[in-house]
Amino acid sequence: MIPFNKPYLTGKEAHYLYDAVYTGKLSGNGKYTQKCQNFLKEQYGFGKCLLTTSCTDALEMAAILIDIQPGDEVIMPSYTFVSTANAFVLRGAKVVFADSRKDHPGIDEDLLEALINSKTKAIVPVHYAGVACDMDKIMDIANKHNLFVIEDAAQAIDSFYTGKDGIKRALGSIGHLAAFSFHETKNIIAGEGGMLAINDPQFEKRAEIIWEKGTNRSAFFRGEVDKYGWVDMGSSFLPSELISSFLWAQIENIQDIQKVRVEHWNQYYDGLNEWVTKQEIQVPKIPDSATNNAHMFYIVCKDGEQRAEILNKLKSNDIYAVFHYLSLHTSPFYAEKHDGRHLPVTDHYSECLIRLPMYYELEDTQIEKIIQILTSS
Incomplete structure (x- = not known):
């Protein structure tokens, strides 16, 4: 697991x-x-x-x-x-x-x-x-x-x-x-x-x-x-x-922690590069003005159906990825207080983003397994 x-x-x-x-x-x-x-x-x-x-x-x-x-x-x-x-x-x-x-x-x-x-x-x-x-x-x-x-x-x-x-x-x-x-x-x-x-x-x-x-x-x-x-x-x-x-x-130990996390992030990025292009999946983009502290590695699916399929596929292989935030402007507490503007990009991330496992002790072989399962047909 x-x-x-x-x-x-x-x-x-x-x-x-x-x-x-x-x-x-x-x-x-x-x-x-x-x-x-x-x-x-x-x-x-x-x-x-x-x-x-x-x-x-x-x-x-x-x-x-x-x-x-x-x-x-x-x-x-x-x-x-x-x-x-x-x-x-x-x-x-x-x-x-x-x-x-x-x-x-x-x-x-x-x-x-x-x-x-x-x-x-x-x-x-x-x-x-x-x-x-x-x-x-x-x-x-x-x-x-x-x-x-x-x-x-x-x-x-x-x-x-x-x-x-x-x-x-x-x-x-x-x-x-x-x-x-x-x-x-x-x-x-x-x-x-x-x-x-x-x-x-x-x-x-x-x-x-x-x-x-x-x-x-x-x-x-x-x-x-x-x-x-x-x-x-x-x-x-x-x-x-x-x-x-x-x-x-x-x-x-922050510099050692950061070094290892960046290595994990890069392994994900390189290993999934071809697959995400074929599947119309978005991966993190780091602007020239920013650095990457490798806090997380996420993918953004093209729709909710694709996300559900990927999450189920990972879970069936004992890999626990998660979706992330639900749009606050549509939340039960704040929906009626929101001014009614549609926020389509926010909703897309809420419906389509997946966070993959990311922690210091994640092994290279485990990341390779996650990549292999994701990219297999």
Whole structure:
């Protein structure tokens, strides 16, 4: 049996968990929290980094930081996980869904400006499969209309975008704020876990307060105030040292993890190249401006019938591939709140996309088996 995902352990997780337990600091913002945050900031050029218990929490912090109020509008793709929308719906915002690109499930940047009005507060691009949206175009639109950009970089750790200025920047370092996931299905994991990157300095001080349940406790422990108290709204977004210590073992091995995942991705791509052309199936396209962090390998079938046949064929051979997001604009919760626009490209991905098994310990022979089964008549 070949599962869709298998969490990878580097071998140091238990050691760091033991160390965290026996140093007597289990609550958050201890040694391992600081190690993770400092490394990610320095390695990828993010602004202030704050680990969170999930990417969902990081997005909710972002919604608070940009002061989302009832009636505000936030533009995002419909082809995304529900957390992208929930973070803003919880604050009373109206979500305005944009269609996806025909060559990639990411948001169609050319449709954004027509969706902006006086109520628009932010654009939330999702870097699907870790592949960059056109951030130059998005930031230009946001700057023109005085909007915030919050990158949903849940899948995008160690992925980059090269702008028209020729500078290569890490995804999550470009927008005002960015949210990452370390869920067990991601490239580096903590079981559950996430991070908020604060790239606009105006949000740094308040982000730390929101992160610490609305208190200035972090400032107190640094000796900046003589006592701490409730100074703003907030919640329990800060993860324990157990989560951070587990994550540190993953971060230490990120380059090895990435190397192996890219090798898997390339094996899929090369092995399926002729077959997808014959079957009129779309494979991932990596724009010249983007890098590939090999978060996933997906195929897009020509229709739902073809997808069902392929999924059944794989399952009958004990290979567990999955479809991905259902269009949020047609969801039971939001369909009546959506403005009625047809989003055909989003619906096509919802009906036709398949994610193939992708994890560190996936063996070359297993990938060859998947390719052989897919390409056999």
